[in-house]
Amino acid sequence: MLVLEYKVKGKQDQYNAIDDAIRTTQFIRNKVIRYWMDAPRELKIDKFSLNKYSTELRQEFSFAAELNSMAVQSAAERGWSAISRFYNNCQSNKSGKKGFPRFQKNCRSVEYKTSGWKLHKTKRRITFTDKKGIGELKLLGKWDIQSYELKDIKRVRLIRRADGYYAQFCVSIDVVDIQPKTGNEIGLDVGIESFYTDSNGHHEPNPQFLRKAEKSIKHSQRRIYKKRKGSSGRKKARKLYAKKHLKGRGEAFAYKNYATNRQLNSANASPVRQRIEHAKKIARNVCKSNDLVAYEDLRVSNMVKNHCLAKSISDASWYLFRQWIEYFAVKFDKITIAVAPHYTSQKCSSCGVIVKKSLSTRTHNCVCGCELHRDTNAAINILNLAKNRGGHPQINATGVGISTLVGDSARSWGFPP
Structure with missing residues (x-):
């Protein structure tokens, strides 16, 4: 699946x-x-009994x-997604909290399926035809949705974020960009001192x-509490605070991506959603x-x-x-292998002897x-484990989850996000 955002x-x-x-949507869920x-x-x-109840x-x-009606059905599917996740966690004996479904207080998206919307013939405008009165909206972006058939668009989602409203189109098409083989292999050790250290x-x-x-975010947060509750100044301060978080978090603006059951994670340059873009x-x-x-199979x-x-x-x-x-790796037809992280920092990459050392x-x-360097030694060990098949292939055929790639807390596209 391909997602264009x-x-x-529109008007107020x-x-x-x-x-x-x-x-x-929040009410139905x-x-x-x-x-x-x-x-x-x-x-x-x-799932079917919940869809019937939504009717x-x-x-x-x-x-x-x-x-x-399909948007209502999609909202009910969001509720079932939370319920089924809870059941799966219980059946797999997941440690800690099992994620019992909770009521949503701040929904930020509504999702339509194949009805309730209509694209203009130029595919630069979209009209929502239900009785909510959304009407025709102009699409701002550079992606080539014009090159896809209408029948391939399976979902349309409207998202509210701190910096405006967005529309996402889920297109039923696979994206493959086969890259030439380089013959190179690399092991990665992620860290805090460096973003990652490789085996080279x-x-x-x-x-x-x-x-x-952090300093700027805390300053904008303090400004909220200096404004009177319910005042326009407080609303403006909250909006500024949300935009600062949005910039650092990494939301989506017109980025192509796979659709999954999680949040859609994507980024663009204005404003730069820094973390995901990086x-x-x-x-x-x-x-x-x-x-x-090769990389460590960490339980973050x-x-x-x-x-x-x-x-x-x-x-x-x-x-x-x-x-x-x-x-x-899926897009470029490359191989990724996740290896167990045990003793990768302590083991010598040259002779295999365990050399105990503290984090300092x-x-x-x-x-x-x-x-x-400690991290270089670990990266070499990670690569060696992968080449010796100490790990197992971790090919994510469905791609990255949806953020939304976003101020959006929407959970999924309903493709069982």
């Missing part, structure tokens, strides 16, 4: 209509969650009937976007110049439980970088005479 331009009453459609919670145990609730909601509430000894600098913007650029270069990319969700390192790990975006590596020790010194 455009910024949309149209934006208000989009907000109304988003609130209706929360109602089906409540229906599942209140259902007796002997009654089996599945009953359209008959009961007039504002729900104004939304396109290269240290990619860590941009630390959050650390650099991870995307680095991952693309790595996959384009190497036939095999467990590592961020360390409150001393959580902010630095999140700022480095290790898992995001891995997602983009797997995405471009940045140089690897072995009795065999091997002297390397």
Whole structure:
């Protein structure tokens, strides 16, 4: 699947209509969650029963009937996505919290399927034909949706972010860009001191976007509380604060990407969504110049439980970088292998002896005479494990999850995001 995203331009009453459609989506999702919670145990609730219940909601509430029937169905599928995720976590005995479905308080998107919208013949405008009153919106972007057939567009989503409203088109087409083989192989060791260190000894600098913007973000946050509640000044301060977070987080603007069950992660240059743009650029270069990319199979969700390192790990975006590596590996027909991280920093890459060292020790010194930077030694070990098939191929055939690639908290495209 290919996702094209455009910024949309309309009038204020149209934006208000989009907000109304988003609130209706949130209402439908929360109602089906409540229906599942209140259902007796002997009654089996599945995706189809929730879709049927959403039809009953359209008959009961007039504002729900104004939304396109497939958009209502899509909202119910979001509720089922949360329920099925909870069931899967319970069945797999996932440690910690199982993700019991919760009511959504700040939905930021509404999703249409194959009806409720109509593209202009120039494909530079889109008209929403349900009774919410959104009407015709202008599409701002440079992507070539004109080259695709209407029948290939399976989903259309409207997203509200801090800097405006966006439209995403999910096109049923595979993107493949076979790159020539280079014969190169590389091992990557991600870190905090450097974004990553490879087996060739290269240290990619860590941009630390959050650390650099932290002072400005905190200043804008303090300005919110200096304004009176309910005032226009407070609303402006909140909007400025949201834009600062949006810049560092990495949202989407007209970027091609695979569609998945997660958030769509993508980026563009204005404003620069820094974190994703950086991870995307680095991952693309790595996959384009190497036939095999090896990396550690890290459990980042467990590592961020360390409150001393959580902010630095999140700022480095290790898992995001891995997602983009797997995405471009599929696109370029390259191989990625995730290896177990055990003892990659302690083991000597030359003789295999375990050399114990603390985190503060940045140089690897072995009795065999091997002297390397700690991270370079680890990257070589990672590559050796991959070449010895110590790891297993991690080809992400569905690509990177959706952010939205975004201020959007939308969970999925419903392709079981």
